[in-house]
Amino acid sequence: MKRVGKPVFFIVSILIVLLTVVSFTGISTIYGDKKTTYIKGGNDIRWGIDIRGGVDVTFTPPEGVDATKEQMDAARAVIEQRLVNLHITDNEVYVDYNKDRVIVRFPWKEGESNFDPEAAIKELGETALLTFREGNEVDANGLPSGVTKDNIILEGKDVKSAEAGYITDQATQKPQYIVSLELNDSGKEKFSEATTRLSQTKGTISIWMDDTMISYPSVNEPITDGKAQISGQFEAEEAQALADKINSGALPFKLETQNFNTIDPTLGMGARDVMVLAGIIAFLCIAVFVTLMYRLPGAVAVIALLGQVAGSIAAVSGFLPFIPSFTLTLPGIAGIILSIGMGVDANIITAARIKEEIYAGKSIDGAISLGYQRAFAAILDGNLTLMIVAMVLMGAFGPTDSLFAKILSPLFFMFGQSTAGAIYSFGYTLLVGAIMNFIFGVTASRLMLKSISRFKPFRKPWLYGGEK
Known part of the structure; x- marks a missing residue:
């Protein structure tokens, strides 16, 4: 078995703790009125309309008008231009060519209290001059x-x-x-x-x-x-x-409002806070459970799981200034919470394998090596399945210019985009969670457990599930 040095546990643990702190707080400097962001944190996350509050509206041509693809693209262009004119730059505009619909979403501005959504919708749908x-x-x-x-x-x-x-x-x-x-x-x-x-x-x-x-x-x-x-x-x-x-500007029809709804920012933020609290409670319950059930491998799994959560937050916030912040919706938060469950599942499978090898009479080093080796196939299958589902969600319901939509468009041409914001966010966080599971739940946890097992106080079989 390839040996891992004793300092590796501390190095990996410290890196995970630093990533966790930085992913939530970010790094920035303020000089006068100018703020320079070097690393984005949780405060830089772009919240979706279902959290921040805003307007979701669907425009269609008048009844009886069968618009061409070029006309629908032109309709989208005029809406995008008018959103810019209204200083609403944080928006989402999609075209559903199958049903001749333009779906527009734009959030409330920070501190906004007197915005008239119906007036904005009316202005967006007017024929361009x-x-x-x-x-x-x-x-x-x-x-x-x-x-x-x-x-x-x-x-x-x-x-x-x-x-x-x-x-x-x-x-x-x-x-x-x-x-x-x-x-x-x-x-x-x-x-x-x-x-x-x-x-x-x-x-x-x-x-x-x-x-x-x-x-x-x-x-x-x-x-x-x-x-x-x-x-x-x-x-x-x-x-x-x-x-x-x-x-x-040459459209032969005026866009009509098929339906629209608004979400109050107070309701959205309240739902977000409940989801975040649920995530914290879920993490703490999982941490206690795996530590009690699997002892030292469980404790190592908690550290790795913390890194997975931090990695997911970093992927959503953008983390680095040249990476755009991802729009996070309530289903997206649910995806992060679900990926926590998938992450601990990988560690439980491995810890159970290690426990079995200990009972079979293997040495601690041999049990750890065989445990990770024999558990990897099940972990790989589970996470690949999750990644496939996530890519299907992103390809079928994501924006038409997204990578997965372009790759998978021949398979998903029949789907519309009316639910793109929510489902795309859910698929994205699931995909990120699966990737982070390989990085932290498999690689980082293996390095930490092999390293800490070299210390004499941690070479007792009962710490790995065996009898005292």
Whole structure:
């Protein structure tokens, strides 16, 4: 058996304690009014709408309208832009193409008490006002002014479609992403006159959605056939986003509110506190149980389980500044609590195996080695099963741009996204818990138990389940 040094127990234990403290408190400095976060803690967790409170609303086209995928993407674009205009940046917007629905969730702001959700919902669902204007003059508030305010060249009704694509740059032979415009008959003549005039001075035509300028391309040549290209230093995603925004202004329908509900922040925070308390009680009960039943391996399992909980919190909070904080919902907290049970299960299986080997007459070192070796297959099967379930939940009910949704989309095309926030969070915490179980429940606990078993006071068989 490969021996583990005596200091390993203390090193691993100290690292787990440090991870636990830092994952809950974080590390940051405050200089004047500026706070610099080096490591994120529990206070940096983004709470879901079911905890923080907020609005959950579903928009649909009017009855009888069969919207295309492009129109639904355009509808999403206008809602996202309006959320930004309302300074609601912490939001979730999903499209269910199968049922022609746009699901929007946005939380209450901190300390918010007079927000009118019905007014915000009404504003989000209004048809976008798309305009093409001469120049790009703006006032101090970013609103059109001067020539730009007074000279509207096109409106949304004049635009037939916008499509992202690319052309090959002749100089570099690399793709150059563009947005192709096609105008209706109502806009061809107006656009021809404006581009003919502005091309002589290399002027610009700014594109506005409501009162927000979304682009301001230069006019290089007259465009008389109603087909134009907007080029620039676009990435593929940027070109598609611009096309979606332009299409949103040409939507032939107004979004209707199918249903919505609001959650009071007080109720959500109260539910969160109850769930956290339940988790603490569950952890303490498990710690007492495994220590009494399995003695030294049980005590080591408690330390490893503490590391697993800390690792789950770190994965949710973001831990490092360049990692985004994950939105944690009530089902997500339930996933963490459930993963605690899965984590202790791995340690119980191992401790029971060690106890059996002790009774079979094996030495302490041999019993520990065989216990972990023979328990690993069962632990692997259980956690792989849990990981598969978690990935199915994330792939089927997660955002369309999530990794698992992209990988598993051929299998889960029939699912909608109306429950994405809650179920996705639950699947994520389950998956993290399973991964942390391998790190702490298997690897860290084995290192600690092999290390501490080398100390003479801990080489008594009854400490591992044998008789005194």
